[in-house]
Amino acid sequence: MSTKFSSALVERLSPYVPGEQRDGDNIVKLNTNENPYPPSPQVLRAIATVDGHALRRYPDPESLTLRKSLAEYHQLEVDEVFVGNGSDEILALAFMAFFTRKPSGAAALQFPELSYSFYPVYCDLLNIKSQMLPLNSDFSINMNAFDNNGGGIVFPNPNAPTSLAESAESIEALLKRVPDTLVLIDEAYVDFGAQSMVGFINQYPNLVVTQTFSKSRSLAGMRLGVAYANSSLIEAFSKVKNSFNSYPVDALAQQAGIASIQDQDYYLQTMEKIIATRNKTTDELKLRGFRVLDSAANFLFASPTKHNAAALFNYLNENNVLVRYWQSDLLKHWLRISIGTEEDMQLMLALIDEADEAAFV
Amino acid sequence: MSTKFSSALVERLSPYVPGEQRDGDNIVKLNTNENPYPPSPQVLRAIATVDGHALRRYPDPESLTLRKSLAEYHQLEVDEVFVGNGSDEILALAFMAFFTRKPSGAAALQFPELSYSFYPVYCDLLNIKSQMLPLNSDFSINMNAFDNNGGGIVFPNPNAPTSLAESAESIEALLKRVPDTLVLIDEAYVDFGAQSMVGFINQYPNLVVTQTFSKSRSLAGMRLGVAYANSSLIEAFSKVKNSFNSYPVDALAQQAGIASIQDQDYYLQTMEKIIATRNKTTDELKLRGFRVLDSAANFLFASPTKHNAAALFNYLNENNVLVRYWQSDLLKHWLRISIGTEEDMQLMLALIDEADEAAFV
Numbered sequence: 001m002s003t004k005f006s007s008a009l010v011e012r013l014s015p016y017v018p019g020e021q022r023d024g025d026n027i028v029k030l031n032t033n034e035n036p037y038p039p040s041p042q043v044l045r046a047i048a049t050v051d052g053h054a055l056r057r058y059p060d061p062e063s064l065t066l067r068k069s070l071a072e073y074h075q076l077e078v079d080e081v082f083v084g085n086g087s088d089e090i091l092a093l094a095f096m097a098f099f100t101r102k103p104s105g106a107a108a109l110q111f112p113e114l115s116y117s118f119y120p121v122y123c124d125l126l127n128i129k130s131q132m133l134p135l136n137s138d139f140s141i142n143m144n145a146f147d148n149n150g151g152g153i154v155f156p157n158p159n160a161p162t163s164l165a166e167s168a169e170s171i172e173a174l175l176k177r178v179p180d181t182l183v184l185i186d187e188a189y190v191d192f193g194a195q196s197m198v199g200f201i202n203q204y205p206n207l208v209v210t211q212t213f214s215k216s217r218s219l220a221g222m223r224l225g226v227a228y229a230n231s232s233l234i235e236a237f238s239k240v241k242n243s244f245n246s247y248p249v250d251a252l253a254q255q256a257g258i259a260s261i262q263d264q265d266y267y268l269q270t271m272e273k274i275i276a277t278r279n280k281t282t283d284e285l286k287l288r289g290f291r292v293l294d295s296a297a298n299f300l301f302a303s304p305t306k307h308n309a310a311a312l313f314n315y316l317n318e319n320n321v322l323v324r325y326w327q328s329d330l331l332k333h334w335l336r337i338s339i340g341t342e343e344d345m346q347l348m349l350a351l352i353d354e355a356d357e358a359a360f361v
Numbered sequence: 362m363s364t365k366f367s368s369a370l371v372e373r374l375s376p377y378v379p380g381e382q383r384d385g386d387n388i389v390k391l392n393t394n395e396n397p398y399p400p401s402p403q404v405l406r407a408i409a410t411v412d413g414h415a416l417r418r419y420p421d422p423e424s425l426t427l428r429k430s431l432a433e434y435h436q437l438e439v440d441e442v443f444v445g446n447g448s449d450e451i452l453a454l455a456f457m458a459f460f461t462r463k464p465s466g467a468a469a470l471q472f473p474e475l476s477y478s479f480y481p482v483y484c485d486l487l488n489i490k491s492q493m494l495p496l497n498s499d500f501s502i503n504m505n506a507f508d509n510n511g512g513g514i515v516f517p518n519p520n521a522p523t524s525l526a527e528s529a530e531s532i533e534a535l536l537k538r539v540p541d542t543l544v545l546i547d548e549a550y551v552d553f554g555a556q557s558m559v560g561f562i563n564q565y566p567n568l569v570v571t572q573t574f575s576k577s578r579s580l581a582g583m584r585l586g587v588a589y590a591n592s593s594l595i596e597a598f599s600k601v602k603n604s605f606n607s608y609p610v611d612a613l614a615q616q617a618g619i620a621s622i623q624d625q626d627y628y629l630q631t632m633e634k635i636i637a638t639r640n641k642t643t644d645e646l647k648l649r650g651f652r653v654l655d656s657a658a659n660f661l662f663a664s665p666t667k668h669n670a671a672a673l674f675n676y677l678n679e680n681n682v683l684v685r686y687w688q689s690d691l692l693k694h695w696l697r698i699s700i701g702t703e704e705d706m707q708l709m710l711a712l713i714d715e716a717d718e719a720a721f722v
Contacts, residue, residue, distance in 0.1 A: 003566070003593045003594060003597065004541070005459055005543040005566075005567060005594060005597075006458055006459060006593075006594070006597040007457065007458060007459055007460065007461040007597075008461065009457055009458070009461045009601070010457075010458050010597045010600050010601060013600050013601065013603075013604045014604075015599075015600055015602075015603030015604045016603055016604065016607055017603075018419070018422055018607040018608070021418070021419060021420075021421055021422065029418070032418075032419055034417055034418050034419060035417050036417070037417065038412070038413020038414055038416065038417050039413055039416050039417060043413075043416070044411075044412075044413055044416075047408060047409070047411065047416075047613070048408070048409040048410075049409075050405075050408065051399070051405075052399020052400055052404075052405055052579070053399055054582050055399065055400050055404070055405075055408075055579065055580055055581075055582040055583055055617070056395055056396050056397070056398065056399050056400060056579040056580070056581060056582065057382070057390070057393075057395050057581055057582055058379070058382060058393055058395060058575070058581040058582065059382075059581075059582050059584070060382055061379055061382065085446050085584075085606065085609060085611075086606060086608060086609075088605075088606040088607060088608070089605070089606045089609070092605050092606060096368065096370055096371075096486075097367060097368060097370070097371050098366055098367060098368055099368065100368040100369065100370045121604050122604070122605075124604065125457075125601070125604040125605060180365070182366040205364070205366075206366060214419070218413070218416065218417040219416055219417070220416075220417060220418055220419040220420075220608075221415055221416040221417065221418055221419065221420050221611060221612035221613070222416055222611050222612070222613070223420070223446075223608060223609070223611040232364045232367075233364060233366060233367070236364065236366075236367040236368075236371045238376075239371050239374050239376055240370070240371060240374065240486070241376075242374075242376030242377055242378075243374045243375075243376045243377065243482050243483070243485065243486040244449075244450070244453050244483075244486060245446065245447060245449040245450045245453060246377055246379040246449060247379070247447060247449070247581075247584060248446060248447075248450070248584070250446075250582060250583050250584040250611065250613075250614060251582035251583065252408070252582070252583070252611075252613050253611060256416070
């Protein structure tokens with residue numbers, strides 16, 4: 001499906017495929033790690049009361065008020081905070097700013113072989129040489145495998161789809177060991193139980209931390225991602241952003257972000273509920289013979305023993321419970337199950353019980 | 362301001378600088394070609410009634426309902442329509458999809474020397490060889506200067522900052538003359554008085570048309586841009602988008618776009634008001650000795666004869682009327698003045714009269 005007008009770049013791309021966004025009243029959607037709870041009522045109020053003049057005007061290209069509010073929240077300076085159109089855009093800009101091939105001596109960008117599957121896609125897009133490193137046998141990241149090669153290191157913490165977290169100590173040890181190599185910690189899921197490295201950005205000049213409002217803040221629909229780093233790294237982000245899109249974050253996303261940060265109580269309550277449901281679901285799945293890794297995220301990485309994973313995925317899917325399944329060698333025995341409401345998980349467990357009883361999967 | 366961690370790419374960038382977003386009750390903002398009127402009340406209603414579950418979920422990555430509504434509006438198929446996070450993102454993706462350098466034989470991307478100043482920035486970002494072609498002496502685009510070089514052609518119609526439109530006949534003649542070269546017509550301002558080429562996308566396989574909701578639809582704050590082309594070119598857009606950001610258009614922008622398209626009456630009334638104000642302001646400025654080009658856009662390209670343009674820009678700025686001024690050789694005698702409300706323009710004209718009387722500028 002190419003034309004004589006499309007660029008060589010288009011020919012070499014293998015795009016990322018997100019989880020299905022099937023919709024409907026009966027769908028239990030546990031396939032894209034969305035938050036099952038709506039955002040804070042303060043967010044909805046901020047959106048509902050926006051006036052037409054805020055929409056007819058361009059948004060603040062620097063998102064200054066939002067960045068100030070994030071800086072204050074993390075006790076940072078505003079020039080240590082960068083925002084973008086979702087964590088995916090933040091990552092794309094980071095790959096441009098830090099990992100594109102230097103004219104000479106192309107050291108590879110290193111990431112775990114199981115991690116966010118958008119990383120190799122960015123590498124294709126931007127012509128970045130990459131090296132995928134095997135995980136340890138317990139699915140944890142082999143931190144010793146990363147090399148101080150100058151090409152860069154990126155991994156999610158907690159990792160996806162494994163759900164496992166690295167400790168701050170382990171990451172600090174890495175940062176010290178690879179002083180010539182930029183380390184990007186993708187903290188999309190950090191709020192559900194891992195230690196954030198945001199507080200370390202001024203201690204380690206080679207550290208960039210990215211976060212998102214899509215998961216813990218229930219704002220996947222608004223597209224809002226954040227990067228934290230020392231001010232000179234943030235300036236590199238800005239330079240790339242201002243060469244790509246002056247206004248990536250719209251006026252409502254800025255307002256929604258500010259309102260979300262202000263409602264700390266709501267955020268903490270939501271985290272508490274999701275973590276409780278996660279831990280309970282982990283136990284329930286283990287009772288049903290699943291191997292489940294210790295999740296620090298809002299999803300479980302779970303391998304059924306009584307069922308074939310692919311068949312169970314299809315069975316759940318046919319019964320309107322969407323989870324995520326990949327056919328690759330490393331993943332074919334596993335499901336990634338997002339944490340929904342208590343009711344969502346009960347419904348999924350009941351379906352699994354039915355499958356167990358009838359032994360039809 | 363570079364660090365040892367920023368890429369070679371960052372070093373070579375000279376980012377685009379948008380017009381100042383100074384805010385306040387007394388500011389008359391005629392510097393970023395925003396629409397002076399708010400979006401349709403239907404748009405505000407669509408936004409105010411969004412529910413929390415639409416925000417906690419990822420938006421439709423394909424923006425299907427919005428694209429269907431745009432396809433219907435223009436009597437096209439849905440796979441001939443692509444949407445993105447503002448026209449700037451659309452242009453960036455188009456440059457990636459169609460203008461990035463082929464491995465061998467790097468033909469230059471051609472654009473007029475006066476046009477949207479983001480084009481050379483994208484070329485820097487993406488390492489695209491470019492060729493800027495001089496305008497005719499009357500500031501119109503020299504359509505004969507474009508070459509069938511295979512590298513690509515891009516220009517705004519109406520052009521910015523000149524405000525002049527090319528006719529559909531003239532663009533058709535170009536499309537026929539350069540069959541091996543992709544032609545991107547950037548129709549950001551087309552609704553204010555130029556002929557759109559959207560209806561020609563199936564006649565010319567080398568035609569891509571981009572538009573935006575930022576100007577005629579009063580939605581600059583929401584970031585919504587569109588591309589129209591034959592389905593195989595749209596597929597190239599999708600491939601790049603899905604290698605950059607799966608969900609560039611947020612849930613509210615999709616809803617706002619749909620609601621805006623539905624309210625055709627409001628749109629037509631707004632266009633009528635702005636065009637009437639534009640024509641009146643053109644006459645008033647000419648009465649005051651300005652040279653003003655025949656605008657087909659929502660801004661005027663105007664050169665004062667009684668005043669130095671830079672001094673007049675500063676004088677207006679100090680009096681809270683923001684217009685756009687560039688110091689380059691080609692532009693230093695000109696101002697770009699966005700069309701505001703009738704009152705906005707009267708206020709600007711009154712300030713110019715004061716300057717005339719006192720001869721202090």
